[in-house]
Amino acid sequence: MLRVENLAYAHPGQAEPYLFSFTAEAGQVTAVSGPSGSGKSTLLDLLAGFLTPSAGRIELDQQNLVPLPPEARPVSLLLQSESLFDHLTAARNVGLGLPAGTGRMEAAKQIDAALAEVGLEGIGHQVASTLSGGQKQRVALARTLLRARPVLLLDEPFSALDDETRMAVRELVGALTTRHAWHTILVSHHADDVEALASRRYVLNQRRLVAGQ
Ligand SMILES: Nc1ncnc2c1ncn2[C@@H]1O[C@H](COP(=O)(O)OP(=O)(O)OP(=O)(O)O)[C@@H](O)[C@H]1O
Numbered sequence: 001m002l003r004v005e006n007l008a009y010a011h012p013g014q015a016e017p018y019l020f021s022f023t024a025e026a027g028q029v030t031a032v033s034g035p036s037g038s039g040k041s042t043l044l045d046l047l048a049g050f051l052t053p054s055a056g057r058i059e060l061d062q063q064n065l066v067p068l069p070p071e072a073r074p075v076s077l078l079l080q081s082e083s084l085f086d087h088l089t090a091a092r093n094v095g096l097g098l099p100a101g102t103g104r105m106e107a108a109k110q111i112d113a114a115l116a117e118v119g120l121e122g123i124g125h126q127v128a129s130t131l132s133g134g135q136k137q138r139v140a141l142a143r144t145l146l147r148a149r150p151v152l153l154l155d156e157p158f159s160a161l162d163d164e165t166r167m168a169v170r171e172l173v174g175a176l177t178t179r180h181a182w183h184t185i186l187v188s189h190h191a192d193d194v195e196a197l198a199s200r201r202y203v204l205n206q207r208r209l210v211a212g213q
Helices: 040-048 090-095 104-117 133-147 163-180 191-197
Strands: 002-009 018-024 028-033 055-060 075-078 151-155 183-187 198-205 208-211
Touching: 002 040, 018 028, 018 040, 018 055, 018 183, 018 198, 018 208, 028 040, 028 163, 028 191, 040 075, 040 151, 040 183, 075 133, 090 104, 090 133, 104 133, 133 163, 163 183, 163 191, 183 191, 191 198
Parallel strands: 028 183, 028 198, 075 151, 151 183
Antiparallel strands: 002 018, 002 055, 198 208
16 A cells, blocks of 8 residues: 655745645555646655655555655656657667666567557557657556556646547556556546546645545
8 A cells, every 4th residue: 555644845935835645555546636736746746756755754565665766766657748768669668667687588578568468569669759649658658567666656647648549548557557556646637537547536625635526
């Protein structure tokens, strides 16, 4: 279980800190919504380690993550778009999720398996700039698979996609979360994404997270 307790942070110039507390279960999507400027990205940045809280804990299965720098956290981040290197092939982008020193044969095997799992068998040779928005998000998810980190942060991940693609990628996120027991935190403005995916919902209100409907 991911347990966030009284995680406090104020941006420069803010008199009152955000104070975040919530829990997220393995294998489930936990949604965080709230109006623009309410602090959703601030929460994700704290979880990813890009911001340092003034107090509070982030515990994953009893381990406190707060002292860990971003690269050592068991956390992956998937944004709206632009998370691939456009000049690299899909396979090279996926391979960035592998630990340094993975042998070539082993890397090729794992990359192929990850691409197949996200429904992109056989497109490994294609340069990322030639892929559709939905394919790019699938490649980013394949890279996340190889990173094998148990917390997945999603910041408006479907916003740049057309309706049909968004539903397919959304379904894939749900399936991967269940299969790999990820603690997936979804930040979304879209009620239908939250409705379709989230087992637990929180709303940011006056610098606090409150249980949503
Ligand atoms: N580096 C910063 N310095 C000062 N204030 C900041 C900084 N980053 C964010 N803020 C302020 O903190 C508040 C929360 O910002 P945040 O980006 O977390 O909101 P959000 O809910 O993610 O918004 P949106 O939905 O528009 O992305 C906003 O009032 C913003 O102006």
